[in-house]
Amino acid sequence: MAEHSSNNVVPLHGDDRILDEASRWLVKLDNGLSQQDVTALKLWLRTPVHQDTFLEVAALWDKMEVLSKLAEIVPAPRSQRSVMRPVAIAASFLCVALLGWLGLSAWQPPSQSIATVQFENALSTKVGEMRELILSDGSKLTLNTNTQVAVTYTDHQRLIELKQGELHIEVAKDNRRPLSVIADGQIIQAVGTAFNVEWVNNTLDLLVTEGRVRVAQQSAPITSLRESVDVRLPGNSLSVSQGHRTTLSEPVKTVRRVDEAELNAGVSWQTGKLIFRGESLADVVREVSRYTTLSIELGDASLANIQVAGLFNANDIDGLLAALADNFPLRYEHTSPHTVIIQSL
Template sequence: MSNIVDFPNQEKRFDEASLWIARLDRKLTKSEEAELQHWLAQDAENGKVLMRLAQLWDKMDRLSLLSEIFQIQPRKKSYTMHYAVAASFLFACLGAFLLMPFAVEKATPELAYKTSVGEQRKILLDDGSTLILNTDSQVKVVYSPKQRLLLLSRGEIHVDVAHDTSRPLRVVANDKVVQAVGTAFDVRVLSSNKVKLWVTEGRVAIADNKHIENPVALEQEPLNNPNLFISKGEKAILSGVIQQVEKISDGEMTAQLSWQQGTIVFRGETLDEAVLEFNRYSDQTFVIHDSSLKQIRIAGVFKIGDTPSLLSTLHNNFDIQYEYDKANQILLTMDK
């Protein structure tokens, strides 16, 4: 059985390679091309990790598309190519897997938005803020002269907040209130008492909302005594009185927000964790029938809803068998 990366010995190297994958998604700047070349030249293992990730896709014939970026000549199909070719290969493959950007909607008078399983939706709010809903999400927008309020009842949203100090923007999720003035952050309801928060720009304040039966009443209660502040590059799990805050790498942040480009990025998660994430975006449910498979580590970039690609990767790289049952489940088992 083959593995993509040797964990945990190459965890840092793999994290860096995953970040390059995400950057290649949006096209490299000239300075980033030089930085990538430098990273590949630092250690031969860097290129090997990129190659192991590249083997998730068998599209070597697309190398010529980006050969000019690295000033190389296209070569025959081979897994022993120059590291710069490997980077070009990843770039070409990602282009084939990414979704077209979804259209931006203008906010309508209904002020209540939701998405179905596997759907993403981008909305331009009246104040100039941008709201993006992830899969199976529901949010209500309540604007007044004194505040901008988003009531997240389920799922996940990303908010890029238009600056307006006279009207704070607040997100209410479960019993927590997240307030920002001009910033960008991601809020996800994990359960009835747990919320996950990522801050990509600026700073946000967190406060409890247990004593306020009607969230609209927040307009009369300024957030003067927040429990916690979360800054750019940090994430927090908010659950009751327990607040877990930690710094995160650029690679982890990029992976967390990859759903906005229609992809899921795995950076060495266990198969158990990966199928839970994939299940969020599909009506077909993955079930690990053989418990010995749960701790296998996987890596790669997958288009949301591209179940065949994930199954192919699991079979080709880990000898995992799969079958569909009548309950719309996909059973994963060890190859006999």
């Protein structure tokens, strides 16, 4: 396998639905297709944009070699596609075709001291945007509003650095390669589980929705972790199991159990909903502000401690403000195209 530099980031250009379909097909192709799958994949690939996106995702995941398994299914790239995609994709496809023709294998043993990078990419969302992605191992990664992550997969481990924002990950089980989320100097590690990590306003919150994770202090720079062949956390690391949460940014970490309502509220953003269960209006304004470029301000300090409960659409800020005005003694005013002030009546 060819070596890849840390700058090997391939942008994706398709829409989210087609990208998700292409990702799922690639995972299936890598794991083996049934005859029914083969028929369905042939039908799906009849659409040119599906072919383009499929090859683009394969190049991103460094999975072009799997196409040689079903060369009769995957059409050769049309000549005009070279204008639309990076030259590297066409070159990778040609390389696979030549290897298949010569009967050679692309596999080379990994280095004994430095892990071989198999996949690396930077992913992000804009304010008010949410993204759902299927990673090369089959893990499902969902990014909330205004989030930035760096994903690095090597032959020994899976690393996701959360630089800002919030993510939820459903980890595909791989006992050989634990998956680690790194944020604010903490390492959250799992083999096959699901959990939510939120890093907003210098607070790092962990909510485990399935299975169990381990947490430890990050002891080496992220660059060293990428090159390491083993970052498994010790057995005495902090353990957090399903239905529990903890604030990792606190010096003394307290793990507490949450009820089903709090668990659902913690991941409701994945469906575009915001659930409040008695939070103060000040906290509600801080949370809602993550989903809009509007500056929402409390013009009256006496409003800060009003308790708010309800379910709101994250992309309907005006509807949320109207609901607050209908239920509490307050009003709101757009003082400029980018500013809203909430005042007492």
